[in-house]
Amino acid sequence: MTDCTTQRDWILEADPEALKLNASGEHGDHLAKCPECRALVDEILGAQAALRETLDSVAPALDVEAALVRAREARRATQRRTRWQVALPLAAATLGGVLLMNRPSPVPVSGFDPATVRAAAALGLAGAGPLVRAESHQRVAVLPTENPNITVIWFME
Amino acid sequence: MSGSETSSSDDLLIRRAQKGEPGALEDLIRRHYGLIHRWALVKTGDADDAEDVTQRVLIQLFKKLGSFRGRSSFKSWLHRITSNAAGEFHRRQGAREKAVSKWDEKQGRESAEPEVLRRIGGSEAVEVARAFFSELPERLREVFDLVELQGYTATEAAEMLVMSPSTVRVHLLRARRTLRTRIMEQHPALAEDFS
Numbered sequence: 001m002t003d004c005t006t007q008r009d010w011i012l013e014a015d016p017e018a019l020k021l022n023a024s025g026e027h028g029d030h031l032a033k034c035p036e037c038r039a040l041v042d043e044i045l046g047a048q049a050a051l052r053e054t055l056d057s058v059a060p061a062l063d064v065e066a067a068l069v070r071a072r073e074a075r076r077a078t079q080r081r082t083r084w085q086v087a088l089p090l091a092a093a094t095l096g097g098v099l100l101m102n103r104p105s106p107v108p109v110s111g112f113d114p115a116t117v118r119a120a121a122a123l124g125l126a127g128a129g130p131l132v133r134a135e136s137h138q139r140v141a142v143l144p145t146e147n148p149n150i151t152v153i154w155f156m157e
Numbered sequence: 158m159s160g161s162e163t164s165s166s167d168d169l170l171i172r173r174a175q176k177g178e179p180g181a182l183e184d185l186i187r188r189h190y191g192l193i194h195r196w197a198l199v200k201t202g203d204a205d206d207a208e209d210v211t212q213r214v215l216i217q218l219f220k221k222l223g224s225f226r227g228r229s230s231f232k233s234w235l236h237r238i239t240s241n242a243a244g245e246f247h248r249r250q251g252a253r254e255k256a257v258s259k260w261d262e263k264q265g266r267e268s269a270e271p272e273v274l275r276r277i278g279g280s281e282a283v284e285v286a287r288a289f290f291s292e293l294p295e296r297l298r299e300v301f302d303l304v305e306l307q308g309y310t311a312t313e314a315a316e317m318l319v320m321s322p323s324t325v326r327v328h329l330l331r332a333r334r335t336l337r338t339r340i341m342e343q344h345p346a347l348a349e350d351f352s
Contacts, residue, residue, distance in 0.1 A: 012334045047340045050282035052306045060194040064187050071215035
């Protein structure tokens with residue numbers, strides 16, 4: 001059966017249409033007159049048809065309507081989680097901002113008399129340290145002007 | 158319904174769903190639910206895992222349909238979403254070996270799925286399905302299923318699988334050879350004639 005052996009490679013890779021009984025050409029002629037090769041081809045075609053039928057028949061266990069309900073629920077849960085993931089950092093940032101704005105003046109209190117501290121704060125220099133310093137016996141008056149860049153400071157004996 | 162009719166009514170449903178029309182997305186999902194599950198089954202090799210992947214795909218559709226621009230066909234896009242969902246599932250589950258062994262394990266016990274296989278296709282179908290899932294790597298299974306069993310052209314399958322049509326053809330020949338060799342081995346009398 002040398003001829004059959006030569007056909008084997010072709011049978012293993014051939015298009016199913018070419019394997020069918022009425023296929024034309026050299027291979028078709030061989031299949032028409034060789035019962036052994038025909039039996040092998042029938043077996044292959046039968047097995048492939050069975051596989052197709054099997055895969056077509058394996059339906060999902062979950063009904064589509066139930067699957068839709070689950071998917072909607074899961075989607076909503078994800079959206080809720082996403083909202084929390086956005087809201088929590090936002091809330092933390094807001095709280096941080098509020099705490100930052102209400103924190104005590106960073107101007108060091110010790111070493112400066114209260115008048116100096118007030119003057120520095122009035123000039124918007126909190127944190128930068130005082131530019132001017134009142135003597136301990138002096139009183140200080142801070143007078144804002146119409147020009148926001150100019151503030152008058154009186155040191156009074 | 159022909160392929161082009163399916164495609165044009167898909168387009169209509171997609172447009173309606175993207176505009177937020179109630180029920181349109183659900184109709185689209187109802188239409189493709191079985192197909193998604195089939196693809197997931199072929200990718201995972203396990204009916205339970207396929208259910209899980211299908212569910213993930215549905216969630217992704219709720220989330221991502223708005224971003225579908227029609228640059229590829231809807232089926233290709235859907236297939237890619239299914240592939241990604243299965244990939245993510247594999248990564249989480251620790252993968253393909255488990256799927257194959259689960260399939261084998263299921264053949265030996267009286268679970269519902271093998272019963273379905275036996276009832277419909279008989280023992281031959283179970284054997285060929287077992288060979289399909291255990292002998293063929295995932296990529297070859299997908300190609301074989303899309304082209305040989307579902308009737309897509311090599312070009313259509315190539316678009317779905319993001320590979321060239323010539324690679325699809327090579328995979329198809331390799332899958333046929335592997336599967337048919339296994340079928341032959343199951344029938345020694347037929348194989349003897351060639352030895």
